[in-house]
Amino acid sequence: MKKRHGGKKFECIPGRMAALLSSAIFTATILTGQALAADPIKIGVAGAHSGDLASYGLPSVKATELVIKAKNAAGGIQGRPIQLLIQDDACKPEMAVNAATKLVADGAQAILGHICSGATNAALGIYKDARLVVISPSATNPPLTQSGLNPNFFRTIASDDAQARMEVDFALNHLKLKKIAVIHDKGDYGKGLAEFAKSFLEATPGTQVVLFEGVTPGAVDYSAVVQKIRKSGAEAVIFGGYHPEASKIVTQMRKKGMKTPFISDDGVKDETFIKVAGKYAEGVYATGPKDTSKNPLTIQAIADHKKTYGEEPGAFFLNAYAAAQALVNAIEKAGSTDYDKIVTALRTVPVETPLGKITFDDRGDAIGVGFSMYQVQNGVYVELK
């Protein structure tokens, strides 16, 4: 098994001990770096820092370090330096509980993490009891925010159903269509999205799911399904899946003379789709991650990372960077580390981040983060504003 962090030595020490040790070392270095003038603000950073999924968790640590270093260099928050408490949960719920308990005991005043949805869910209860705000850069499981059980939880990544939500909203509100056929490829990703789309459609009065079907990926021909879509009288097709099936279905629909709008996901928002479907791809809608690469803050954050760590940033780096900025901003605007004041600040005071200007909605999802609708126009995907 690949270990990026720690190496063999850590394996013989129990996980908790290793985490303790590493955080102790880290705390020591931070403390010597900072003048002990004022009482520091302690922010916990928890996530997968060892094991198979370390590559998902470590970039968040680096992102937080960059944000905090810049903030401390500029004098900290109201003269108080920020101190990081780092805990490894290896993406395991049982370790996440330990990490959370440890962070609370160490006096963390807000948490950035966790990385994996399962680990986050396990740790959230402990933070809730301790009245700590938690911002995750990467936990996408929808109920984390939507269940309403975690008023202390925020995230800077779109939830798993965000694409389905966007597709449905687009079909109903933008295209003003009422009868929708939902097709998927029977895979985890495609079927999952299709089921979210179906439940959103069914929850909207006056709309109708006229067809809900899975197709067999790789089949030689989809004409029967295309005929079925035609017969169902669907005004739009929402497809959950990847581009090979999407291009076959769209091509057959268009060749059969059907002009029904085709709305799909980021499995279809791929250059190969346009290349393969050719002229039949024109007008197809697909959701895809919002393009943030031209944001000056993004460019700067990545340049900082390269300068400090000598490499390109890893997974969820920008989400974590934005989360750290949002947290620092909220504590600063709240004027204290009081739970209610931080929550209010997160919901009301917008902050400029690499992901754009964000605040959080009542459920804790960042507004304006995540996906955009794209349409194929003249052979390229164009972001619809």
Next chain:
Amino acid sequence: MDYFLELFLGGLTRGSIYALIALGYTMVYGIIELINFAHGEIYMIGAFTALIAASVLAIMGFGPVPILFLAMLLAILYSCAYGYTLEKIAYKPLRHSNRLAPLISAIGMSIFFQNYVLLAQTSDFLPFPSLLPEVPFLEPYAYIIRSSEIFIILTTLVVMVLLSLLIRFTRIGKAMRATAQDRTMAMLLGVDVNRVISVTFVIGSAMAAIGGVLIASHIGQINFYIGFIAGIKAFTAAVLGGIGSIPGAVLGSLVLGWTESFATGYISSDYEDVFAFGFLVLILIFRPAGLLGKTAAQKV
């Protein structure tokens, strides 16, 4: 009624596609009782050859009809060469060994060809040009049946008739039947069995190549993996119709095509494969040799 007709014609097209590939399976099985699992890959190689040929010919400025025929000719030649070589390398040395040995060899060749094309070409899906002409006066009826679908059905029909004539009336056809009945006896009577087997592989490969070109241009995309699924379905069709029987392969393919099409149309496409294979099981329970297969008496 319109809907029924659409599904019927859709199933017919699908069945014709399967039939072009299933014929190759059934012929090889008829002669040497080997299931040539690499047959689907020959079909895929045919499609790739046609794509490359068509791209080059289009750059050289040929019109659509010459491109179709030249590309198809090249695909056939190339696939035949592969089929011939495949038999010589992977099956002939194993002809007198355990029956499982050539079967394993066939699966191995199938994997080899897939990976060979993956490495030599690409793992991406590639757009395949629409080589089949769209007949203008049929366009208003495109929602029922497209001209490319009619073209596929007609081609399958012609190929099937030619193949039946070949087997029935030519010298090589007679030799094939003799080899299928009793290879040792045919050999004793002076039939060049090696040649017969080679010819069988070449004819089967040619049909697979035709199928590859037609289907790829009907669907509009190919990658290295298309042969596998098409091959499995065609093999199912051949078994359904009675493996070893030429009309059986065609009938089995059509039945399979219709089963899938109607199951999708009237029930649900989620269970398309369930219906297809469920039907296969049913047929095999009541007619173990397939729809048109002969229950051959055990040779003692």
